[in-house]
Amino acid sequence: MTTPPEAVDLAVLASWMDEKGLPLGPIEDIKELGGGTQNILLRFRRGGTTYVLRRGPRHLRPRTNDVLRREARVLTALDGTGVPAPRIIAVCGNENVMGGAVFYLMTPVDGFNATTYLPDLHAGDASVRHRMGLEAVVALSKLGAVDHEAVGLADYGSPEGFLERQVPRWMSELEGYGKLDGYPGPEIPGLEHVASWLEDHRPSEWRPGVMHGDYHLANLMFSPTGPQVAAIVDWEMSTIGDPLLDLGWLLATWPVGDAVSIAGPLGAAGGLATRDELIAAYAERSTRNLDAVDWYEVLACFKLGIVLEGTHARACAGKAPKDTGDLLHAMTLGLFERARGITG
Structure with missing residues (x-):
């Protein structure tokens, strides 16, 4: 995949990441991940680091942004507790940055969903x-x-x-x-x-x-x-x-x-x-x-x-x-x- 979903503006994402002090460089190796919800999950690399972006669907539901904020909050709180969960890297709670959507970056998970596939x-x-x-x-x-x-x-x-x-x-x-x-x-x-x-x-x-x-x-x-x-x-x-x-x-x-x-x-x-x-x-x-x-x-x-x-x-x-x-x-x-x- 060379282009992200329409709901993810790479230029906006790169600029926001720059402001957060995250590694610079082109956004590469873009892959949209499947999930159990309509939320968008986008895996990519930048500056030698792999990220997963999570945001709501292109057509946001009324509570989507609040749910994303809560997800980011609980995952941040659980970091360091020993609970196996993705680690939050950065959160954008400002709805004006990316077309009205809250989003966050988290670490990728090296794993598989056993309800869809078994190695x-x-x-x-x-x-x-x-x-x-x-x-x-x-x-x-x-x-x-x-x-x-x-x-x-x-x-x-x-x-x-x-x-x-x-x-x-x-x-x-x-x-x-x-x-x-x-x-x-x-x-x-x-x-x-x-x-x-x-x-x-x-x-x-x-x-x-x-x-x-x-x-x-x-x-x-x-x-x-x-x-x-x-x-x-x-x-x-x-x-x-x-x-x-x-x-x-x-x-x-x-x-x-x-x-x-x-x-x-x-x-x-x-x-x-x-x-x-x-x-x-x-x-x-x-x-x-x-x-x-x-x-x-x-x-x-x-x-x-x-x-x-x-x-x-x-x-x-x-x-x-x-x-x-x-x-x-x-x-x-x-x-x-x-x-x-x-x-x-």
Whole structure:
């Protein structure tokens, strides 16, 4: 690729980098990277250094810039904590520099996404794949151990009442989908049962911390030379809340049987750690109380299922592809079936 996306002006980028005192020279070896969102990721070299630029899509959504600012803030705060994540090099929070978009530069990650591709080492060795799941928990336990106040994130979220807000917040979200013409309403067996169970079994005590908010295999980059997590990526949903919900999210999305999964090639290859092994690995590395781990997994199924149902609702209204809506609705049904299996 010799030219960047229209939304990235190289002359503007070079001038801004000069002002930041970053290495001079032509911007070379430009490559647009794929990702799980519509945000633009551009890898390039300048002055002997490789960078990755992240900014919102060409047509910015209302909250995109705020989300990018938050991402940059949390990644900056996590630098030096041992949490595997991209390192921020410089941030441009001024929307007037590049066509209204906030952007930042970060270090590139030497890794791969196991939901889209497996190198020969990982594809050919079940012991490596088994360890990958455990390493996902190792990385998560490091995040859960971060003192959010000590790293400057005391005001990054609103932990007060976090668990109490979850069920009403997401039931209200689901109700809002009814405003979309063509959506028949949520046809989700067990919806009310799961919601009631969550309210009745909510943990009474928990400890706030940094949450990724969307912790699953598709948001992890693994080392090409082993099972370790090279970086946790896509921090758009991060906040200060209950880090055990991240563990619940990993469990809720973990490949099991024939369920519709986002695990891709890794899930298809098999040989992965079991749910109990993942929980045990977290318990070995965390001081958090895991007595209510089932509750966090059910909450993750509930919340993620409602999020995915939103795309199904938009597809019914002609605002998203029907095939995508059908697939995500199937995943929602699978998540609620999983939740019902836990709640009884």
